[in-house]
Amino acid sequence: MMRSAQASAREPAAKPDASPNQEAAAYEQIFQWLEDYIDRNEVQLGDPLPSEDEIMRETQMSRSSVREAITRLRALGIVDTRRKRGMWLVRSPRLLDLIRLLSRPNIPPNFMGHAFGYRCALELGLCSEIFRRATPEDIKELRAIFEKMVEHGHQPKVWNDYDRQFHLKLIAITGNEIAIWMSQLLNPFFQTLSQYTTSLSDHVRALHESIVTSLEQRNAEAFYQAMHEHNYWKLAFDKLEWTSFTKSTP
Amino acid sequence: MMRSAQASAREPAAKPDASPNQEAAAYEQIFQWLEDYIDRNEVQLGDPLPSEDEIMRETQMSRSSVREAITRLRALGIVDTRRKRGMWLVRSPRLLDLIRLLSRPNIPPNFMGHAFGYRCALELGLCSEIFRRATPEDIKELRAIFEKMVEHGHQPKVWNDYDRQFHLKLIAITGNEIAIWMSQLLNPFFQTLSQYTTSLSDHVRALHESIVTSLEQRNAEAFYQAMHEHNYWKLAFDKLEWTSFTKSTP
CATH class of the missing domain: 1.20.120.530 (GntR ligand-binding domain-like)
Known part of the structure; x- marks a missing residue:
């Protein structure tokens, strides 16, 4: 899987493949990139996360997609942001896995x-x-x-x-x-x-x-x-x- | 607790009290009202939920607060909406309880x-x-x-x-x-x-x-x-x- 390959490398991540029926959910790809980033860098609760600009550069996604992803992560209480402090991790990204699983239309x-x-x-x-x-x-x-x-x-x-x-x-x-x-x-x-x-x-x-x-x-x-x-x-x-x-x- | 009082009554719910340090989270009060509504009416997965106008009327909250609440519920995969079909329940509101708990700054x-x-x-x-x-x-x-x-x-x-x-x-x-x-x-x-x-x-x-x-x-x-x-x-x-x-x- 791409995920484990990324997790072991320290290079900037490549743009994740957009699978045909997932193109709409750009934020999902940004979530994935952020989860990889967190695993790769062993980010702990309270630690800073990359800025909006950095995420855009690394994922090659649009600003609006990155903003949507951040809004969703804030809504879930997984990250918090403040104008001068940037963004930091508040809750384990496993919450995202759980929510993702529970809100799937079909069962893996x-x-x-x-x-x-x-x-x-x-x-x-x-x-x-x-x-x-x-x-x-x-x-x-x-x-x-x-x-x-x-x-x-x-x-x-x-x-x-x-x-x-x-x-x-x-x-x-x-x-x-x-x-x-x-x-x-x-x-x-x-x-x-x-x-x-x-x-x-x-x-x-x-x-x-x-x-x-x-x-x-x-x-x-x-x-x-x-x-x-x-x-x-x-x-x-x-x-x-x-x-x-x-x-x-x- | 207000919650159980509402759950046993069939009257339209009164506007929930805004506790001083919670005024910002108007969407939280709307969540609460919706959870009460779901319990009271035994709403099942797939069943319709009240419209934006109805929620505004019942909770006496502003349209923007109601919209914010709905956006968050959609992001969590708890409800889904479509222009003509309105809003319906997709996932148990207990997910909301769990997320609320996990994202509390202080422990109950x-x-x-x-x-x-x-x-x-x-x-x-x-x-x-x-x-x-x-x-x-x-x-x-x-x-x-x-x-x-x-x-x-x-x-x-x-x-x-x-x-x-x-x-x-x-x-x-x-x-x-x-x-x-x-x-x-x-x-x-x-x-x-x-x-x-x-x-x-x-x-x-x-x-x-x-x-x-x-x-x-x-x-x-x-x-x-x-x-x-x-x-x-x-x-x-x-x-x-x-x-x-x-x-x-x-």
Whole structure:
């Protein structure tokens, strides 16, 4: 990839190729150049970034494109600017990667493996908190979602909706807002899986039921076991390897 | 909080109070109103949102403020607009919460509990993947970071830096890019803890060393145990309850 080639060289970057359907998003190419610059020079939070003129010279982009890119980066809180101080880095450019990913109209080929793996890891890691914090109302709600899922087990789109609701509810029980936000953000992506889904199988039904039942019975060991059975296969034994979908990871 | 009051009422929202140091960010108040609108009306992805005129009327904000807010929401990929179709919701407004949090100049009082709990849960959930995927080079790198941490154990700021590097490396080993991004985004927040840090204690040193040693010896059981010892106390036995730092969670 161009990105890694640039990252290893100290020469001024060449103008990035404009792929046909991306020509409109000139700011995206400027983002890319700036991210490369940040990696190459190991820019830390608070460190200065190149000036508007320098970015224009290096990327060979128009002033209006560079300004649009800077406006967007400011809006995201990634950089800040002041007339005499210039521009500096405020937040990790990985925020840009995350936003870029979350606002893609179509899903990168290898994305689902990462998303599933992430969701499974988070649920496993939060397992003890879910058990500890679940109130009788929470458990009733989970049971109700599960019943709806079974009831609509022959409509892939519908039971998939309830499945996603079930997993959101599990995370919501913990009250950890960072986990909740990330789950809500990733949730729509799992919707696309409904196209591969058939009727709810006995196996999947049983996996969910044992999560609910063990909570109802306040059986911690059975709950951990159920959560592991549901999630673990997506990690170590998963066919979906987490190959990079954006760039080669360090 | 005003937010929940609005969310339960169906009356047109009153103009939000401009707190003295927030007057500049009129768009923030419009974001808030729109988030309330989305919650109140259970707006789903793809559903239409109020027009510019309607937002002006309801929030009593100027056209330029409303336009600035919409421009920012478009830049974030949260909404999309088209001349004849109006504006509609593209991505969960929770992205806004996340970005707002990540770009705050100061940390909300209860934030660190959530951030720590999240990091611990993620590391615990990814435990098996870290063990499975760690290469000899990864383990050598972890060992080197650990040695640096010990070497600078009397300089709180410095060993705290290496501590954060250590945890980033653990997540990086998994290759799960969503987990990696989130860790990189949250990482700077843990820096602020260095002000409460003293010299590296024998206990904390031992916690990290057993993670490295168990990996070097390829002892899975010892590794899981070490990861649990390091992380688990931050979850179930934590004094930092995950009380909401933004609003009451559902």
